[in-house]
Amino acid sequence: MKSIVVEDFDLSHTLECGQFFRYEKIKDFYYVSHMDALFKLRQRDNKLLYENTTKQYLISFFRLDEDYKSIIRSISKDVHIKKAIKSLYGLRIIRQNPWECLISYICSSNANIPKIKMNLSLLSKRFGHKMILGDYGSYTFPKPGQLSHLKKIQECKVGYRARFIKQANQQTTYKKLLSVEKQDYHTAKSMLLELHGVGDKIADCVLLFSLDKLNAFPVDVWVQRVMQELYFKNKKVTKTHIREFGQNYFGKYAGYANQFLFYYRRQQK
DNA sequence: AGACAGGGGAGTG
DNA sequence: CACTCCCCTGTC
Numbered sequence: 081m082k083s084i085v086v087e088d089f090d091l092s093h094t095l096e097c098g099q100f101f102r103y104e105k106i107k108d109f110y111y112v113s114h115m116d117a118l119f120k121l122r123q124r125d126n127k128l129l130y131e132n133t134t135k136q137y138l139i140s141f142f143r144l145d146e147d148y149k150s151i152i153r154s155i156s157k158d159v160h161i162k163k164a165i166k167s168l169y170g171l172r173i174i175r176q177n178p179w180e181c182l183i184s185y186i187c188s189s190n191a192n193i194p195k196i197k198m199n200l201s202l203l204s205k206r207f208g209h210k211m212i213l214g215d216y217g218s219y220t221f222p223k224p225g226q227l228s229h230l231k232k233i234q235e236c237k238v239g240y241r242a243r244f245i246k247q248a249n250q251q252t253t254y255k256k257l258l259s260v261e262k263q264d265y266h267t268a269k270s271m272l273l274e275l276h277g278v279g280d281k282i283a284d285c286v287l288l289f290s291l292d293k294l295n296a297f298p299v300d301v302w303v304q305r306v307m308q309e310l311y312f313k314n315k316k317v318t319k320t321h322i323r324e325f326g327q328n329y330f331g332k333y334a335g336y337a338n339q340f341l342f343y344y345r346r347q348q349k
Numbered sequence: 350a351g352a353c354a355g356g357g358g359a360g361t362g
Numbered sequence: 363c364a365c366t367c368c369c370c371t372g373t374c
Contacts, residue, residue: 189357195371239369279358300356
């Protein structure tokens with residue numbers, strides 16, 4: 081098995097923190113399915129072992145080319161965030177494919193992680209084609225334009241989100257997503273918000289996890305909970321206010337702070 | 350058995 | 363802002 085040396089990286093935290101859904105842990109290995117790629121990973125200390133992908137792909141996917149230490153330094157504003165960082169050190173924001181990310185988070189509304197995983201698995205099984213790696217099999221994720229059959233989408237148990245997926249499929253191309261990526265945070269966000277089924281939180285997720293907007297600060301119930309507890313003396317605060325506070329307070333890499341706090345709070349339950 | 354929540358969003362008032 | 367409904371699954 082090939083390997084690369086990795087610094088400031090924790091594979092388990094990165095895959096399991098809830099930002100990404102199409103992976104499966106089997107024995108000591110993680111099998112990752114993403115668009116047309118299927119690869120196998122394992123971390124041993126500072127070595128990342130891999131099969132069926134390339135060093136270049138992994139560096140991009142896990143953002144191994146960015147200066148983690150300086151990001152951590154810039155968001156380490158107080159004892160609360162420092163504590164979360166300490167316990168989850170090495171967690172990185174994954175650079176997902178924007179299309180798969182968009183559909184994933186459209187599925188996420190009023191759902192939970194097991195259900196989102198199931199929906200994505202059914203969608204790829206229904207619309208993608210089979211991939212094999214050793215004795216493990218999964219499916220490619222359908223491309224923009226391939227999710228047009230409403231009935232078939234509904235069979236993937238996505239409920240009322242089926243029409244959102246169909247519409248996103250009609251209105252989105254890779255070219256459009258690329259042009260969204262080129263815009264600044266606010267412009268990019270307003271473009272995503274034009275899609276039906278994409279509101280504030282989902283737009284921020286797509287921006288953070290796939291469009292290189294690391295200052296995005298998605299506020300779901302968990303982030304709302306942890307932020308109220310740590311920064312608002314347990315007072316009820318609107319999600320909009322929390323988002324604006326988070327972006328101002330943590331700055332350019334607020335999205336990293338967001339993910340640390342989110343996963344840290346979820347682990348406590 | 351049936352009610353309810355689960356990583357929201359859109360539409361209304 | 364606050365409220366309701368949305369489709370589906372797992373849980374108590």
